[in-house]
Amino acid sequence: MQPVTPRANGSGQEAVFETEVLIIGGGVTGVGIMRDLALRGIHAILIDKRDLCAGASGGNHGLLHSGARYVSNDLDSARECRREGALLKRLAGHCIEDCGGLFVAVEGDDEAFATNFPALCAQADILCEPLAPALARELEPHLSERLVQAYRVPDATVDPFRLALENVAHASALMGSLYFPHTEVVSFARQGDRIATVFCHDRRNDRPLAIRALQVVNAGGAWAMNIARLAGCDDVRLLYSKGTLLVTHDRLASHVVNRLRRPGDGDILVPGGTVSILGTTSLRTDDLESTRPTVEEVEVNIREGSAMLPMLAEARYIRAFSRVRPLLQPAGRGGDRDAARGFALIDHEEQGLSNFCTITGGKLTTFRLMAEKASDLVAKRLGNTTSCRTALEPLPHGSACRWTEPGASPRYWFKESKPGDMILCECEMVPQSAIDEIVDAAPGKEEQMGLEAIALRSRAGKGPCQGSFCGIRICSYLYDRGYYRDPSGLHHMRRFFDERFKGQRAVVWGGQAAQMELAEALHCGLLGLDTLDMEDR
Amino acid sequence: MMPPTITLPEASMPEESRTITTELAIIGTGIAGFAAAVFALERKLTMAMAGSTGALAYTTGYLDLLGKLQGTAHAVDDPWQALEELRRSEPEHPLSRIAPAAIERAFTLFTDFLGREGLAYTPVGRNNLQIMTPVGTVKPTLSVPATMAAGPALMASGSPCVIVDFHGLKGFSGRQAVANLSQRWPQLETARLAFPGSRGGELYPEIAARSLQVPEIRQQLAEMLRQAAGTAPAVGLPALLGMHRPDLVLEDLQRLSGLTLFEVPTMPPAVPGIRLRELFARALPQHGVAIVPQQKVQHLRLDENGAHLTLGDNYGTIAIHAKAVILATGRFLSGGLEARRDTIREPLLDLPVAQPSGRSQWYEERYTDPRGHAIHRAGIVVDQAFRPLGGDGHPFHPRLFAAGIILAHQDWIRSRSGAGIAIASAYRAVDEAARLLGR
Ligand SMILES: Cc1cc2nc3c(=O)[nH]c(=O)nc-3n(C[C@H](O)[C@H](O)[C@H](O)COP(=O)(O)OP(=O)(O)OC[C@H]3O[C@@H](n4cnc5c(N)ncnc54)[C@H](O)[C@@H]3O)c2cc1C
Ligand SMILES: Cc1cc2nc3c(=O)[nH]c(=O)nc-3n(C[C@H](O)[C@H](O)[C@H](O)COP(=O)(O)OP(=O)(O)OC[C@H]3O[C@@H](n4cnc5c(N)ncnc54)[C@H](O)[C@@H]3O)c2cc1C
Numbered sequence: 001m002q003p004v005t006p007r008a009n010g011s012g013q014e015a016v017f018e019t020e021v022l023i024i025g026g027g028v029t030g031v032g033i034m035r036d037l038a039l040r041g042i043h044a045i046l047i048d049k050r051d052l053c054a055g056a057s058g059g060n061h062g063l064l065h066s067g068a069r070y071v072s073n074d075l076d077s078a079r080e081c082r083r084e085g086a087l088l089k090r091l092a093g094h095c096i097e098d099c100g101g102l103f104v105a106v107e108g109d110d111e112a113f114a115t116n117f118p119a120l121c122a123q124a125d126i127l128c129e130p131l132a133p134a135l136a137r138e139l140e141p142h143l144s145e146r147l148v149q150a151y152r153v154p155d156a157t158v159d160p161f162r163l164a165l166e167n168v169a170h171a172s173a174l175m176g177s178l179y180f181p182h183t184e185v186v187s188f189a190r191q192g193d194r195i196a197t198v199f200c201h202d203r204r205n206d207r208p209l210a211i212r213a214l215q216v217v218n219a220g221g222a223w224a225m226n227i228a229r230l231a232g233c234d235d236v237r238l239l240y241s242k243g244t245l246l247v248t249h250d251r252l253a254s255h256v257v258n259r260l261r262r263p264g265d266g267d268i269l270v271p272g273g274t275v276s277i278l279g280t281t282s283l284r285t286d287d288l289e290s291t292r293p294t295v296e297e298v299e300v301n302i303r304e305g306s307a308m309l310p311m312l313a314e315a316r317y318i319r320a321f322s323r324v325r326p327l328l329q330p331a332g333r334g335g336d337r338d339a340a341r342g343f344a345l346i347d348h349e350e351q352g353l354s355n356f357c358t359i360t361g362g363k364l365t366t367f368r369l370m371a372e373k374a375s376d377l378v379a380k381r382l383g384n385t386t387s388c389r390t391a392l393e394p395l396p397h398g399s400a401c402r403w404t405e406p407g408a409s410p411r412y413w414f415k416e417s418k419p420g421d422m423i424l425c426e427c428e429m430v431p432q433s434a435i436d437e438i439v440d441a442a443p444g445k446e447e448q449m450g451l452e453a454i455a456l457r458s459r460a461g462k463g464p465c466q467g468s469f470c471g472i473r474i475c476s477y478l479y480d481r482g483y484y485r486d487p488s489g490l491h492h493m494r495r496f497f498d499e500r501f502k503g504q505r506a507v508v509w510g511g512q513a514a515q516m517e518l519a520e521a522l523h524c525g526l527l528g529l530d531t532l533d534m535e536d537r
Numbered sequence: 538m539m540p541p542t543i544t545l546p547e548a549s550m551p552e553e554s555r556t557i558t559t560e561l562a563i564i565g566t567g568i569a570g571f572a573a574a575v576f577a578l579e580r581k582l583t584m585a586m587a588g589s590t591g592a593l594a595y596t597t598g599y600l601d602l603l604g605k606l607q608g609t610a611h612a613v614d615d616p617w618q619a620l621e622e623l624r625r626s627e628p629e630h631p632l633s634r635i636a637p638a639a640i641e642r643a644f645t646l647f648t649d650f651l652g653r654e655g656l657a658y659t660p661v662g663r664n665n666l667q668i669m670t671p672v673g674t675v676k677p678t679l680s681v682p683a684t685m686a687a688g689p690a691l692m693a694s695g696s697p698c699v700i701v702d703f704h705g706l707k708g709f710s711g712r713q714a715v716a717n718l719s720q721r722w723p724q725l726e727t728a729r730l731a732f733p734g735s736r737g738g739e740l741y742p743e744i745a746a747r748s749l750q751v752p753e754i755r756q757q758l759a760e761m762l763r764q765a766a767g768t769a770p771a772v773g774l775p776a777l778l779g780m781h782r783p784d785l786v787l788e789d790l791q792r793l794s795g796l797t798l799f800e801v802p803t804m805p806p807a808v809p810g811i812r813l814r815e816l817f818a819r820a821l822p823q824h825g826v827a828i829v830p831q832q833k834v835q836h837l838r839l840d841e842n843g844a845h846l847t848l849g850d851n852y853g854t855i856a857i858h859a860k861a862v863i864l865a866t867g868r869f870l871s872g873g874l875e876a877r878r879d880t881i882r883e884p885l886l887d888l889p890v891a892q893p894s895g896r897s898q899w900y901e902e903r904y905t906d907p908r909g910h911a912i913h914r915a916g917i918v919v920d921q922a923f924r925p926l927g928g929d930g931h932p933f934h935p936r937l938f939a940a941g942i943i944l945a946h947q948d949w950i951r952s953r954s955g956a957g958i959a960i961a962s963a964y965r966a967v968d969e970a971a972r973l974l975g976r
Contacts, residue, residue: 295897299878419737422707472708472804476672479713487717490672494905501904508899513869513876513912518595521870522805523905525950526597528674530905534610 019045022213027057030219031167032371038171040386049184052164055221059323064156065365071120078124092395101155101256107146142309155256165401168443188231193354222326224360233351237329244297245279249316252276266304273406293320293506319503400441403458425470427463451496468519494529565865567591569941569959576967585827591871597802598809604677604953612677629946643964654820657683673717687799697724697769705740708804728765733757746777759793776800839934861970865941873943891945909951916945922969938966
């Protein structure tokens, strides 16, 4: 089958694009579908109302589950994670750190639960090796002295940003598939049993845009219910649970450390390159747009986490973030963590539509499988008989996608050692050449990218200073290159600092309070970013 | 004036204790601490001081008095008039509790001192200067180093001018400054130069500044500047025109190039902050002030005879006994205040800290909120004599005074009043300490 060439229709105000498949939502599920379809020879346009990984995909623990976490409440999910985790380690190794995981119980935890754990793992075929508490504490010296049981499992970590960038880059290379950031679906035009046109809004340039596609996939994660309703479908039913995570200044453990008990608050510590991530909490919410970590959630995570690793009570935290999990309804009997962690693929045929489907729920770990299922349906509807290749084909390494890997920047920088290639982000050693490569070639690059978009495609701003220095340096470098040419560059800079602050606000104390005061003295006291609008008059 | 008595051990005898006995002890070597030293010298008090670099390293060299009033959109033009408004709207603000004449006198004494010691400042005037920042925004301030003085007038008149920057100097882009200033200053252009003698790679402002003390390097730079200026009569360039006597370096470069030149601050920590620090570190001991550099006071005990400070360095402990003490230890960045997970504390004496009710109240949701954040208004409350109040609402101790941005009820960041609060409150604290000491 011939891919339809996308074309922008110049006549009139509205740009019109055509494609075989429109994918709504640039989280891991959406990007996974984009690549899966490309491998079957199908052209797609992917849109996100913000940017890649703006939703749950950019705000999770980054844990590539071995499945052990789910053995007590959802054996199917556990098995799915085990299979998908193993597959990804083989095919997308450059996005994964195979650090291994521990499950640990401390005095006072339910001993029967702990004792039963290896048998449950065995049922899901998950490797589970008992460790003497003393040995576990040798492996992870910050573990509590009150450790009573420990097991080792094949948990790992995965970088969702790299994963998303690589999937988009591969789909673009294979099929010329397109990705449009800050493009929000606002309405659907139905014709009989089909969605004929999807109307979108380009939020950055404040322009309407229309997309005609043979098939439309709603991969909107927690927003999937709202998106389906825009299409007149009321068969996606979700509740929302907000989770908050904390990022420490240092990496406090080399393994993933899980609390060996029924899943609860603050019971997983996951390494993420040079930091550790502690979480999560779980709170019902109705609000998808302004989820921000609160001081209370920060305190809950620290209190619970420090039972496993007491030094979490004293640690320095550099940020906190919150995202929303969609909970598929009807829910199970238990709490939100027991609600089905599986995913749902809804074909909307009962709603009278033959070219629209929704895929939501699931996990980062199972994104490939979710993409496969959705792509199978889409391909069948398109009459494409090529089978799924993502379980066989390794994920390529894209040069412009490599800057998100923790600790990798300095390696590239030393290896390439171009004279005059200065380091702009000193915490994470991000050089000028990385910024060049990102604005020239990264998936989703466009005219006048903001600093947030650049930071999403690199490690810039992820270190202890949280971008307060490198934001200034990168901005002035972009002026220097002639990339920014007017005061909008400063507005990009301010937006970046405002955005980063959302994650800092709840963890400003100790050393971070000093850091924050210095940043504000610079940004507001000296540069006057707080009065930028007034200056522009 | 009697120099303080200092007993120092032989250099070869570590772990010996040293004792300094003096009239006034100043804790903190930021602008408030140094300004206090300048004012105390004027009162002919003997003194000792201690502290590490603190926020001083980050100053641009601009001395702000009051650049913004809470809730107004405009930059302050006449800070003296704005002080009157402040007195009405924020009566508890430290600057509202000091007579304008005293503030003016404090600024004048302070900048005169700097001028005498080789770092000339513009005279303290009626109006704020509107001066450019490294990114090309404009900031109101009261007094700036003479090397930066030509900028505001050139901008106001819109004369042709070239902002020069250098290869390898991070965070300073002439193109950025021009892109952001071109509305108000259409005749502003930019040029990039290789710093004389640089071999590519990063250019460190401090090293460049020191190299400009050498006449041949100035000669080379002047020639480059002349070419870069084209027909423009004036050039602005990053603040690296020498470390000592930058006014002389500037003068020489102007003579050699035939141009009007001015410095623009680079991103801190930068040369102007180092100049100030080096000036005080050199000049104050020459005037008999005992400075214990880069050391924090570990203990402070107060009794009816005075203040007893304990410090330590690699050679052992140092004790300072003084009849009065000024606490000018700054805020979180300098360690004068500590933000714990649940509360804000003053670590040396555990003085009561006026503060919001809990951590969730410290910050607004939006970082660059023009109203500022409650955490900045936390601090030490003082009485009319700038003595910190204890838990009972009375002075904590009759011999203890406080000055600088550690004081409560001000947000120096939003109001652009960092140096102003430091200098003015130091003046008042010294005034009261001198009165106590019978001077
Ligand atoms: C706190 C937390 C921790 C987690 N930890 C883990 C973990 O450790 N391991 C693991 O395997 N899984 C984890 N998960 C689950 C995992 O993050 C998600 O399952 C996965 O990221 C979902 O991806 P998605 O692409 O389906 O949805 P999302 O990533 O949420 O993507 C949906 C996208 O749709 C976009 N969108 C919404 N509305 C519109 C519109 N109208 N038009 C255009 N675009 C729109 C959004 O901007 C968003 O980018 C966690 C989830 C949470 C919330
Ligand atoms: C990035 C930045 C830019 C700035 N720009 C400007 C500007 O353009 N214009 C302007 O007017 N102001 C500016 N300021 C503000 C100015 O530099 C000072 O912060 C302000 O003047 C207040 O000074 P201070 O002396 O009260 O406190 P600080 O400068 O913070 O000094 C406190 C001192 O106390 C010392 N200390 C703390 N604890 C102890 C202890 N236990 N024992 C001994 N010593 C101790 C510290 O080491 C430090 O030396 C800027 C500040 C920053 C951070």
